[in-house]
Amino acid sequence: MSQELICITCPMGCHLTVEKVADGELSVSGNRCPRGVVYAREELFAPKRTVTATARAARACSGEAACAPSGEARLGGAPRRVPVRSTAAFPKDKVPALLEAIYALEVELPVESGKVLLADALGTGIDVIATRSIR
Amino acid sequence: MKEMRFDAAVVGGGAAGMAAALEFAARGLTCAVIEREEQLGGILMQCIHNGFGLIEFNEELSGPEFAERFEEKVRKTAITPLCSTTVIEMEVEGEEKVLSCVSSGLGVIRLRAKAVVLAMGCRERNRGNIRIPGSRPAGVYTAGLAQRLVNIEGYVPGKDVVIIGSGDIGLIMARRMSWVGCKVHAVVEILPYPSGLTRNIVQCLNDFGIPLYLSHLTTNIYGKDRVEGVEITPIENGALMLEKSFKIPCDTVLLSVGLVPENELSKNMGIEINPMTNGPYVDACLMTNIPGVFACGNVLHVHDLVDFVVEEARRAGAFAAEWLAGKRGGKEVRVKAGPNVRYVSPSKVAPARDNKLYLRTLVVKNDAVLEVKLNNKIVRQVKKSHVQPSEMITLTLGQAELEAAASAPDSVLEISIQ
Numbered sequence: 343m344s345q346e347l348i349c350i351t352c353p354m355g356c357h358l359t360v361e362k363v364a365d366g367e368l369s370v371s372g373n374r375c376p377r378g379v380v381y382a383r384e385e386l387f388a389p390k391r392t393v394t395a396t397a398r399a400a401r402a403c404s405g406e407a408a409c410a411p412s413g414e415a416r417l418g419g420a421p422r423r424v425p426v427r428s429t430a431a432f433p434k435d436k437v438p439a440l441l442e443a444i445y446a447l448e449v450e451l452p453v454e455s456g457k458v459l460l461a462d463a464l465g466t467g468i469d470v471i472a473t474r475s476i477r
Numbered sequence: 478m479k480e481m482r483f484d485a486a487v488v489g490g491g492a493a494g495m496a497a498a499l500e501f502a503a504r505g506l507t508c509a510v511i512e513r514e515e516q517l518g519g520i521l522m523q524c525i526h527n528g529f530g531l532i533e534f535n536e537e538l539s540g541p542e543f544a545e546r547f548e549e550k551v552r553k554t555a556i557t558p559l560c561s562t563t564v565i566e567m568e569v570e571g572e573e574k575v576l577s578c579v580s581s582g583l584g585v586i587r588l589r590a591k592a593v594v595l596a597m598g599c600r601e602r603n604r605g606n607i608r609i610p611g612s613r614p615a616g617v618y619t620a621g622l623a624q625r626l627v628n629i630e631g632y633v634p635g636k637d638v639v640i641i642g643s644g645d646i647g648l649i650m651a652r653r654m655s656w657v658g659c660k661v662h663a664v665v666e667i668l669p670y671p672s673g674l675t676r677n678i679v680q681c682l683n684d685f686g687i688p689l690y691l692s693h694l695t696t697n698i699y700g701k702d703r704v705e706g707v708e709i710t711p712i713e714n715g716a717l718m719l720e721k722s723f724k725i726p727c728d729t730v731l732l733s734v735g736l737v738p739e740n741e742l743s744k745n746m747g748i749e750i751n752p753m754t755n756g757p758y759v760d761a762c763l764m765t766n767i768p769g770v771f772a773c774g775n776v777l778h779v780h781d782l783v784d785f786v787v788e789e790a791r792r793a794g795a796f797a798a799e800w801l802a803g804k805r806g807g808k809e810v811r812v813k814a815g816p817n818v819r820y821v822s823p824s825k826v827a828p829a830r831d832n833k834l835y836l837r838t839l840v841v842k843n844d845a846v847l848e849v850k851l852n853n854k855i856v857r858q859v860k861k862s863h864v865q866p867s868e869m870i871t872l873t874l875g876q877a878e879l880e881a882a883a884s885a886p887d888s889v890l891e892i893s894i895q
Contacts, residue, residue, distance in 0.1 A: 421630075
């Protein structure tokens, strides 16, 4: 029995046709690179997604402007969120728990892009890193 | 008023602007990048999702990471970044272009340059552009504005969301809003196929069970002070099925209904705009009708990938540097969008060298053939397993295909999809 999948590894979006050959073995066609085969295997047996989100920026009070009362509309100026991502695709069923952990973070500024904010998240061996330097 | 003078000025400090500027710096030319935001990076700074840089860096980065890599390169050169600075007018004065700018730090600047690269990017179409009937409550945002609010400013603009249009920003925002705890009730698309990348349908809608209504029009927005819901009407055989209309309650509407190159400055300067792309007409060197003014990135035509943007911007920068060195283009052949092709950019090719072309199809088709004809004679055929309007097609044509044009006057290159 064959199954149609769309590879989401990169923006190419190859249309894959996956057939189960023998026990656990897959035959994949329609992929333009070897990553399509890896994607098909993972998507069928253990789906994963890269998680991108933002964490709260804990700004140290160094002047009046930086100390605007919380809740006050403060569009523009220093960003209030630090963008983050998982360093690898994360098990799909654990994504909600990962998001909860990211939203509980408070990132001290300044921060450099690439800084590990959550090491070995939920015991997966995957880290969560900052993806923007805010100085 | 501050006077400044450079060999080249780049308008816009996003991916295109930085990539073009680096070409000037690499050739020892002086260059300013004028950016209205407080930092370089442009729209990439709010695109916190991954998928950037696969071609450029051979890895998958988020938007800010991609921008930072270019920013670091810019900082290592003699390029002058002018941030928090807006160009309000561009004029040609003899051999020079004069850019009137307003800067929060430097006040009013008159910046003179011999060459200008336009890299202003694009703007979102909004409710007025697509004329959705209904009242005018709060809670209607363009998807990119919502993206900025959520990802940079830290505000979530609502709880129950309907997204109109299936462009990539809308799809990405469907996932983003779901991940910040909102309920996305539907994505409504007027066309029979989605306008975003296929992978985004899979990972941003299917993963969250968000219904995608294809061939559906939003026929009303309800609500007095705040959005209370939208009315959706199916389209069958080109006709609105009003008796099949239904209502979706929501407090927020996001619009992802296309992007328009931001060319107000260009038009005021007298640059001719191609109505098919809403970007300037450019020759094989990416030069507009005003000598010394070049265009690249989303201000020229809307790209799907930043990797394509920087590739094009590099060529624009390199061509502009050659132009500054006194090199003038040779013979050029007009490029025509043939059957099933929406547009081809640039609109001219040079038969003496390799030319990189970008095009968009008008149709969704499997096993399509891209056909290139020079003076009605087929010079190239490329098999495409799948084409759709949201996925840009790239093509390189060189001397091998264009040789015949060197001798024939008024040659025309036509690209079609069969």
